[in-house]
Amino acid sequence: MNLCIDSDCCTGCGACVEHCPGHVLSMGSENRPCEKYPDDCWYCGVCAIECPAECITVIFPYLIR
Amino acid sequence: MARSDFIYTDFLIVGGGAAGCMAAVRARELEPEIDVVILEKAEISRSGAAGRGMDALNNVVVPGIATVADYVEAVEIVADGVFEPTISRVIGERSFGILQRLEAWGLHFPRNDRGNYIVNQFHPKGRFLVEMRGELKKILAAQAIGCGARIFNRHPVLELVKQDERIAGAIALNLDCGELKTFVAPAVLLAAGGAARIGLPSTGYLHGTFDCPWCNGEAHKLGYEAGASLTGFEYTASSSMTRDFNGPGLSTFIRHGAWLINGLGERFMERYDAERLERAPSGIRMQAMREEINAGRGPVAFSFSHLPVKTIQLIEDGIFEAERPTMRDYFQRKGIDLKQQPVEVVASEVYLCGGHGLAGLVGDGWGETGVPGLFAAGDCLANPYGFLPGAMAMGEATAERIVDRSPARPAFGDAAPRLARLRASVEGHRRGALGVAVRDFEYKFRRLVNEYVAPPKSARKLQRFLDETEAMTREQDDLPAADAHGLMKVFEAKAGLFCARMAARASLFRTESRFGLYHERVDYPLQDDQNWKTRVLISRGPDGPILTRENP
Ligand SMILES: Cc1cc2nc3c(=O)[nH]c(=O)nc-3n(C[C@H](O)[C@H](O)[C@H](O)COP(=O)(O)OP(=O)(O)OC[C@H]3O[C@@H](n4cnc5c(N)ncnc54)[C@H](O)[C@@H]3O)c2cc1C
Ligand code: SF4
Ligand code: SF4
Numbered sequence: 001m002n003l004c005i006d007s008d009c010c011t012g013c014g015a016c017v018e019h020c021p022g023h024v025l026s027m028g029s030e031n032r033p034c035e036k037y038p039d040d041c042w043y044c045g046v047c048a049i050e051c052p053a054e055c056i057t058v059i060f061p062y063l064i065r
Numbered sequence: 066m067a068r069s070d071f072i073y074t075d076f077l078i079v080g081g082g083a084a085g086c087m088a089a090v091r092a093r094e095l096e097p098e099i100d101v102v103i104l105e106k107a108e109i110s111r112s113g114a115a116g117r118g119m120d121a122l123n124n125v126v127v128p129g130i131a132t133v134a135d136y137v138e139a140v141e142i143v144a145d146g147v148f149e150p151t152i153s154r155v156i157g158e159r160s161f162g163i164l165q166r167l168e169a170w171g172l173h174f175p176r177n178d179r180g181n182y183i184v185n186q187f188h189p190k191g192r193f194l195v196e197m198r199g200e201l202k203k204i205l206a207a208q209a210i211g212c213g214a215r216i217f218n219r220h221p222v223l224e225l226v227k228q229d230e231r232i233a234g235a236i237a238l239n240l241d242c243g244e245l246k247t248f249v250a251p252a253v254l255l256a257a258g259g260a261a262r263i264g265l266p267s268t269g270y271l272h273g274t275f276d277c278p279w280c281n282g283e284a285h286k287l288g289y290e291a292g293a294s295l296t297g298f299e300y301t302a303s304s305s306m307t308r309d310f311n312g313p314g315l316s317t318f319i320r321h322g323a324w325l326i327n328g329l330g331e332r333f334m335e336r337y338d339a340e341r342l343e344r345a346p347s348g349i350r351m352q353a354m355r356e357e358i359n360a361g362r363g364p365v366a367f368s369f370s371h372l373p374v375k376t377i378q379l380i381e382d383g384i385f386e387a388e389r390p391t392m393r394d395y396f397q398r399k400g401i402d403l404k405q406q407p408v409e410v411v412a413s414e415v416y417l418c419g420g421h422g423l424a425g426l427v428g429d430g431w432g433e434t435g436v437p438g439l440f441a442a443g444d445c446l447a448n449p450y451g452f453l454p455g456a457m458a459m460g461e462a463t464a465e466r467i468v469d470r471s472p473a474r475p476a477f478g479d480a481a482p483r484l485a486r487l488r489a490s491v492e493g494h495r496r497g498a499l500g501v502a503v504r505d506f507e508y509k510f511r512r513l514v515n516e517y518v519a520p521p522k523s524a525r526k527l528q529r530f531l532d533e534t535e536a537m538t539r540e541q542d543d544l545p546a547a548d549a550h551g552l553m554k555v556f557e558a559k560a561g562l563f564c565a566r567m568a569a570r571a572s573l574f575r576t577e578s579r580f581g582l583y584h585e586r587v588d589y590p591l592q593d594d595q596n597w598k599t600r601v602l603i604s605r606g607p608d609g610p611i612l613t614r615e616n617p
Contacts, residue, residue, distance in 0.1 A: 019108055020107075021107040021112045021113065021116045021279060022279050023107065036550075037550060039270070041272060042272055044116060045117060045391040045394075046111045046116055048390070050111070057394075058391045060310075060395065060398070063268060063270065063273075064269075064395075065398065
């Protein structure tokens, strides 16, 4: 996993899913985003910047931490 | 097949990055009647290498600071004499206009105390790098949308269409519904970026690359298969990147005067290029890093402690705010404070790129390839170290050429048989008889790149790579794809393997050493200017690739 998404503050707006340039994210159950293709992430932070509720933090996968 | 199955346009752009957006804007401002379509793999507002942001225009000829001739000379040095000056001249001439255009669109170019642009040196000679702030890609995308171009997001292009010898369009995959869609056009611009996923990165992740991982040489492959030539594939580039993260910073660090030091604290570039030091051509810098590490004097790092606090703040502002905020998170996690600690760097994986390297499609001063109507711009065009200004300048140039010619819309050429072939190929991937995950397939050939294509090179190793991957070129047609996303990944992997094999062929062909580390042949250790100060061209022959010297 590359991201920490605070599902309490998430409004389900889908901006992160739409803007992720690598199609990593998808809307999952209960209208919350999930990392559908985590291997395709570049840790670019676009999702975090586009999130109006500021509930995404890029935490990096284990080998990069 | 009915005509209504196709979408017609005057100007089809493959890739809505820096080059593609600028091409659309320029075409529509010159000719408001022209219909422009952009096919973009992702969502245009954040796609491509510049999606998150950039902190500088790396090569602008700012009046009073440098001339176009200075710029062309600087590129010639970086390219070790192996370049064709026309495109660099065009980029030099247009670069300041690009800056002014971006400024008018709302990009911020900070000024120094005297009210002038902040222009620094990154190239071995001359100052061309202008500090920039703001949301570059969002602004470019807004302009492309605002100019009235029709944008098809989530539409990666898988195939080009021809009518006789001319280009006639492209076929794209709709990622939302999995359908193939055919676009017919008399002029097509390939602007789908470089080839990032060639070598295997030390990050341990296939997409943990320096260059934008979703651009993987598809444009190079599409162009070549349509009949365009390639060049510079023996320039197997890599960069000195922040350990583990592989994040940006290199040009930011160097232009603001950071030193490369070894584990003993020595500024080691003095040993390898006493005059240009860290601003030596990157292949020489990479060779020096490798020598220090091999001699047991590693690890190597960028050091900032000699710089004024104000300069370090400018560096931090550039990479943490403008370019990649996740870099700040990474440094915080590792407890790195630039004012106090050096930043360890390692060699990135091998990548192939026409805009920050030499590997790309061959085009003329308008970006037109040898295939009538087929153009290239940006990182897929051989525009040596053209960076962002090169991408946007050549996007502009292409658009001007196309508007000037206003060619008639073609019939749908060979679209029907190509579409049928592509559908059969897609079906093959849905069946996936190979039963090997595309991830494993990609890992395997990229591991082989590290072992046999990455320098130091030799005929034995390069041939070994070609032999080992020969079977993979057949197996790739049976790679499984469970959904549209998987299909896109299969086509990316195929393009990556194509580019890697071209790199091996070109590296075998150039029987000398050149470009510092990038083409270091242990069996031909000397540089041979008499025979090899020329580009290697690769074109498609009836029995496979034909390699030639541009000026034998
Ligand atoms: C980490 C990093 C930092 C950089 N920093 C700077 C800098 O500070 N200054 C500078 O001048 N240059 C910088 N560069 C270089 C610069 O970003 C590139 O040269 C420039 O973005 C190239 O523009 P482009 O349009 O060719 O490619 P991109 O901007 O990458 O656009 C290519 C587009 O094609 C799309 N695409 C890919 N495949 C397909 C397909 N099959 N079908 C449809 N669409 C497709 C992609 O999604 C993307 O939107 C940097 C590059 C990197 C990687
Ligand atoms: S960090 Fe970038 S690539 Fe990863 S999920 Fe977020 S937007 Fe997508
Ligand atoms: S952008 Fe933020 S609020 Fe919107 S869906 Fe994504 S995480 Fe939730």
